[in-house]
Amino acid sequence: MGFHEHVSTSFKTLRRGDGLSAIALGDEDHQTLLRLLGTTDPYVGAERLTQLTYKLGDTREGKAVRAALAVGVDRLSGTKARREALEKELLISDSVRWRAERKGFEELVRLVLDYPQQHVAENDPFQDVEPFELEPGDLDVPPAEPENPSTTNRRGAPWLRRSSDALTWIKQDTKTQVALAFIALLVSVIITVPFMPKNRTTQETASPVDAATANPPRATVSTAPNEKVDNTRGWGPGRKTFTMKHPASFPVFNSITDQPNYGDERNFVQCHDVADKGKPGGGWGDSLLAQDGHTYECMVLFVNDVAPNLDTIASPNTGGNIVAKLQNARLKVLRPEAAIYNPAVVGVLSADNTNPAEVWDSCNFIAPRKVELTYVPGSARMFTNTTPTAGLPLNERYQGSQMTTGILSKDGALLGSKQDGLVGQDGGYVLLDFKVTLAGE
Numbered sequence: 001m002g003f004h005e006h007v008s009t010s011f012k013t014l015r016r017g018d019g020l021s022a023i024a025l026g027d028e029d030h031q032t033l034l035r036l037l038g039t040t041d042p043y044v045g046a047e048r049l050t051q052l053t054y055k056l057g058d059t060r061e062g063k064a065v066r067a068a069l070a071v072g073v074d075r076l077s078g079t080k081a082r083r084e085a086l087e088k089e090l091l092i093s094d095s096v097r098w099r100a101e102r103k104g105f106e107e108l109v110r111l112v113l114d115y116p117q118q119h120v121a122e123n124d125p126f127q128d129v130e131p132f133e134l135e136p137g138d139l140d141v142p143p144a145e146p147e148n149p150s151t152t153n154r155r156g157a158p159w160l161r162r163s164s165d166a167l168t169w170i171k172q173d174t175k176t177q178v179a180l181a182f183i184a185l186l187v188s189v190i191i192t193v194p195f196m197p198k199n200r201t202t203q204e205t206a207s208p209v210d211a212a213t214a215n216p217p218r219a220t221v222s223t224a225p226n227e228k229v230d231n232t233r234g235w236g237p238g239r240k241t242f243t244m245k246h247p248a249s250f251p252v253f254n255s256i257t258d259q260p261n262y263g264d265e266r267n268f269v270q271c272h273d274v275a276d277k278g279k280p281g282g283g284w285g286d287s288l289l290a291q292d293g294h295t296y297e298c299m300v301l302f303v304n305d306v307a308p309n310l311d312t313i314a315s316p317n318t319g320g321n322i323v324a325k326l327q328n329a330r331l332k333v334l335r336p337e338a339a340i341y342n343p344a345v346v347g348v349l350s351a352d353n354t355n356p357a358e359v360w361d362s363c364n365f366i367a368p369r370k371v372e373l374t375y376v377p378g379s380a381r382m383f384t385n386t387t388p389t390a391g392l393p394l395n396e397r398y399q400g401s402q403m404t405t406g407i408l409s410k411d412g413a414l415l416g417s418k419q420d421g422l423v424g425q426d427g428g429y430v431l432l433d434f435k436v437t438l439a440g441e
Contacts, residue, residue, distance in 0.1 A: 006032040007109050011069075015105075019070025020053075022046040022243070036112055046257075047241050052111045054234065058287060060096075061104030068101055231336070232287075233344035233362035235266055247307040251326045251423075253349045253359050256305045268301040269347040269361040274433070290365040292438040295376065298363060300331055300347040302415055303427035326351040326423040331430055332412030339372035339439045348412070351423070370439035375432070380407045384428035386417040391431065394419070407432060 010033040014020050025034060025042035034045040053071050056062030065071075241257050242248050248255065254265040269286060274295045276283030288296065310324040334346040343365055350358035365371050377398075381391030394413045396406035407413040407430070414421040417428070 003113060004109060007112050011105055015068045020046060020049060037115055043241055047238060051238055052108060055111055056104055056107060060100040064097055064101040065104035065108055229341045231340050231342050232364040233346050235361040237356055239356055242305055248305045249307060251304050251306045251324055252354050254303050265303055267361060269363050271296050271298040271363040286363045288365055290367040290371045290436045295433055295435050297431055297433050298345055300430045302331065302349055304423045304425060308425050326354060328352040328421040329415040329423040330412040331407060331415055333407050335373045339370040341370055342366050343371050343373055345434065367438055372437040374435045375408055376435060379433035380430060382428060382430050384417045392419060
């Protein structure tokens with residue numbers, strides 16, 4: 001079995017189960033996949049494969065693959081539930097979703113096979129095995145197997161089986177074929193003529209689904225020379241991840257992937273339109289449609305994922321274990337100074353005693369025109385288990401219109417319940433507001 005077939009088989013197994021997870025990758029059937037990803041650690045492998053799924057982008061194919069593997073979505077149990085959720089979200093049919101999923105997985109296989117050449121171990125602290133030395137032909141796609149008529153119907157409906165038997169009988173009788181062809185032609189003429197369009201010279205042949213998903217060529221809109229249209233941002237850096245059952249043995253920001261009340265903590269920047277407050281779900285997301293004149297509230301989660309017994313949070317009178325706390329913990333928020341296409345609000349968390357020294361995540365604002373993001377002064381407030389209900393306002397100082405101290409400054413704002421830069425197990429989140437202004441046509 002070649003590498004291409006090994007990887008494809010692994011994806012089929014993950015897709016049919018509960019999706020991509022370190023536990024699933026621990027199965028011996030996925031060892032080839034892990035080796036191609038440069039590791040034998042299923043937790044590291046799950047992290048790297050997750051990153052590759054996001055390289056597929058925010059396309060229909062990328063969303064279909066991530067839904068099939070339960071990446072970045074609620075971990076719905078079973079393939080059917082994830083498929084139905086995606087079809088409902090994208091308003092697409094089962095056949096369109098299936099085609100997108102197949103195309104997306106083909107691209108993901110290619111990304112995995114390219115990984116050994118593009119990610120050499122020099123600067124990767126978690127590269128614990130030598131990547132495979134691929135030989136010519138290892139990346140070739142195996143020839144497609146001929147379809148078996150008895151298995152092409154995925155649902156196996158009885159009426160389809162009966163239709164198949166009838167068609168087999170017709171194919172074996174030439175006279176029957178001729179007679180039925182003549183009858184079919186006569187019936188089609190009788191039925192079609194009264195309903196032929198009066199004001200069209202041709203009749204469309206594409207189905208509504210195919211027509212809706214087609215993308216005919218069109219003219220482009222001119223932009224300024226060297227104008228960058230895609231200014232969206234992602235998250236990073238790639239880092240060792242942990243779970244609730246296996247937390248970190250050292251202070252580290254936002255690296256648990258199965259937080260029961262939140263999910264994957266690496267996705268720690270979320271925004272929503274304040275007009276959506278009180279609606280189901282609240283409209284929170286990390287990629288939003290920017291509407292002119294609207295104000296958006298952004299949330300930045302910060303958590304120290306060190307094991308609780310190392311922090312001794314159960315003995316608050318002692319102040320806990322200072323070594324287990326994030327020290328000089330800060331949040332800095334980046335956003336473009338001027339109006340640009342599809343900008344991002346980026347939250348950067350940093351501390352003096354953690355590795356990596358800083359982590360970041362973003363929320364992207366999408367629009368067909370340039371977007372200006374204006375911070376609402378005084379809106380930044382921090383929430384922890386011990387802060388007031390309305391939150392603790394973060395210190396801000398300005399020199400003219402430039403913030404010199406605070407969340408948008410070069411050094412960012414100190415975190416912690418006392419805003420002293422010490423973050424133990426309590427963690428928390430910061431809320432801040434931005435107003436959106438779209439540039440003129």
